[in-house]
Structures are given as structure tokens and as C-alpha cells.
Amino acid sequence: MTRIQVHSDRRExxxxxxxxxRAAVRQTAPDEGICLVATPHTTCAVTVNEGWDPNVQTDALQHLRQLIPQHAGFSHQEGNSDSHLKAMALGNSASLPVSGGELQLGRWQAIFLCEFDGPRPREVWVVVS
Incomplete structure (x- = not known):
């Protein structure tokens, strides 16, 4: 398993x-297989979506805030209940194909760690089999 260290600089x-x-896959990949990208954090998610236009990310975060507002009278008192729910809605992992020893993504696709309770250091785990 490869652990990627990242640091968010905003709450979301x-x-x-x-x-x-991609670099982790190249170091460990078989010729053909599956790459699991996951995060161990309960207030983060992993998703694959368009990476070319940053407005896609802006729109996604904006609409998640509308669907799950930060202050909605949650029972959990840490002030980050919305973060937990957003992470649950998107999920903590993505599975992607590996072919020819390379990660396979669509032309516009990118892999994102979605931070919902930052800023803070985070990890992304990559397992290839």
C-alpha cells in the first residue's frame, strides 16, 4: 500500500x-489489475470526476453545502456533522482499472480527495492488485 500525504488549506x-x-500505480502495478484509492478519514471522500474545469469542483462543493448545510441542528456536537454526511454521500474510495501498468482514466477524469472538515493533513491510500 502507498500512502499519499496531502494537506488541505480550506474547510471544504x-x-x-x-x-x-498515477505515480504510486507505476511503482507497484501489475500489467493488469485494479487500483483502489481510499481515505481513512470520516470527514473526507474520494471521487472521480472532471479535472479540466475547476468550476465543476466549485459547483459540486456549493451544491453539497446547499444539500447538507453546516448548521442544521445536528445531534453530533463537534460542529462537523455536515462533513460526516457529505463524506458518507460520496464514499471513501474509488476503484479504477490498471492496464499496461498504467492507471486508466477517461480523457477529462481526475481523482479527488474531497475535504469537508479542513484545513488539516490527510492521507490517501493506494492499493493495486
Whole structure:
């Protein structure tokens, strides 16, 4: 397993980790297989989506804030209940194909660590089999 260290600098943001994941795959990949990209944090998610236009990330975060507002009378008293729910909605991992020893993504796709309770240091785990 490869552990990628990233650091968010805002409460909510989508951090593009595509190149770090590609590098991890190249170091450990079989010719054909599956790459699991996961995060161990309960207030983060992993998603694959368009990486070319940053407005996609802006729109995604904005609409998640509308769907799950930060201050909505949650029972959990740490002030980050919305972060937990956003992470649950997106999920903590993505599985991607590996072919020819290379990560396979669509033309516009990128891999994002979605931070919902930053800023703070985070990890992305990459496992290839």
C-alpha cells in the first residue's frame, strides 16, 4: 500500500491527487489489475470526476453545502456533522482499472480527495492488485 500525504488549506475543497496516484500505480502495478484509492478519514471522500474545469469542483462543493448545510441542528456536537454526511454521500474510495501498468482514466477524469472538515493533513491510500 502507498500512502499519499496531502494537506488541505480550506474547510471544504477538492484536492486533485491524480498524479500522485498515477505515480504510486507505476511503482507497484501489475500489467493488469485494479487500483483502489481510499481515505481513512470520516470527514473526507474520494471521487472521480472532471479535472479540466475547476468550476465543476466549485459547483459540486456549493451544491453539497446547499444539500447538507453546516448548521442544521445536528445531534453530533463537534460542529462537523455536515462533513460526516457529505463524506458518507460520496464514499471513501474509488476503484479504477490498471492496464499496461498504467492507471486508466477517461480523457477529462481526475481523482479527488474531497475535504469537508479542513484545513488539516490527510492521507490517501493506494492499493493495486
Amino acid at each position: 475543497q477538492m484536492l486533485d491527487v491524480t498524479e500522485q496516484v
